Amino acid sequence: MTAPPTPILKLTDIHKSYNVGTPVETEVLHGITLALREAEFVALKGPSGSGKSTLLNIIGLLERPTAGTLEIADQQTQSLDDAGLTRLRGATIGFVFQFHHLLPAFTALENVLLPSIIGHGTATPEAEALARELLARVGLKGAESKRPGELSGGMQQRVRLRGRCRSGPG
Ligand SMILES: Nc1ncnc2c1ncn2[C@@H]1O[C@H](COP(=O)(O)OP(=O)(O)OP(=O)(O)O)[C@@H](O)[C@H]1O
Ligand SMILES: [Mg+2]
Known part of the structure; x- marks a missing residue:
């Protein structure tokens, strides 16, 4: 055991x-x-x-x-x-606030990558691959390059959820 x-x-x-x-x-x-x-x-x-x-x-x-x-x-x-x-x-810590908005000028993929971009100054290829996989896992394959305004409320909330996952080391 x-x-x-x-x-x-x-x-x-x-x-x-x-x-x-x-x-x-x-x-x-x-x-x-x-x-x-x-x-x-x-x-x-x-x-x-x-x-x-x-x-x-x-x-x-x-x-x-x-x-x-x-x-x-x-x-x-x-x-x-x-x-x-x-x-x-x-x-x-990952935190999803009920009223916390995605950054409207960035795509769904970029919003998920923000913690990695902020932490490392750039999104590594590994972080991008993981972010794409996380989006696919919540049913958002094909929506990677959409901006928040083009997504439904529920889709936006799923992008927020993935954005709070660690999308890269550190
Ligand atoms: N900054 C603050 N200053 C003074 N009192 C506060 C502050 N924040 C919360 N409170 C008080 O603390 C108590 C708990 O508030 P809290 O926001 O944690 O409740 P909650 O369980 O999240 O409620 P809800 O389900 O409505 O969101 C409440 O009585 C509230 O008035
Ligand atoms: Mg509360």
Whole structure:
């Protein structure tokens, strides 16, 4: 038997309060402990205002918790400065925002390649081959050179999803 994979994401006793030190200080997250392993598929459910986006923003390194620790890919995050958080986020986190738009002047393929272009200054042939394969995998073969305005809403959302996959090393 092989040992279960070690967690790639570990949250320990995460608390988050808004308006700290003011009369309207509100604690939204009250001590969340959670571990996720590679290739696990997890859905976060809860009533409106219960703190789902707050938790995802913390996991995505967009907001810092008020207390508790967050470890991503064996790296503790609380001592990292903003530049360190940005680097770790770029290397490990993919985020699809509901209202985040594709860049309208770029084709579907170029939008998927943007993380690679930003990270390396150019899209490598390997990244382009992978991006084409990822688009094909979500049923967008033939749409590579279309711009977002020429795609349906659902097709655009699938381009966003692929764009957040690692389309190249690093
Ligand atoms: N920047 C902020 N400043 C103050 N309070 C905030 C801030 N962001 C969120 N809150 C409060 O934190 C609570 C949780 O908000 P959050 O957006 O995480 O909820 P949610 O579970 O994502 O809700 P929904 O399902 O409606 O998207 C809410 O009471 C909200 O008013
Ligand atoms: Mg929300």
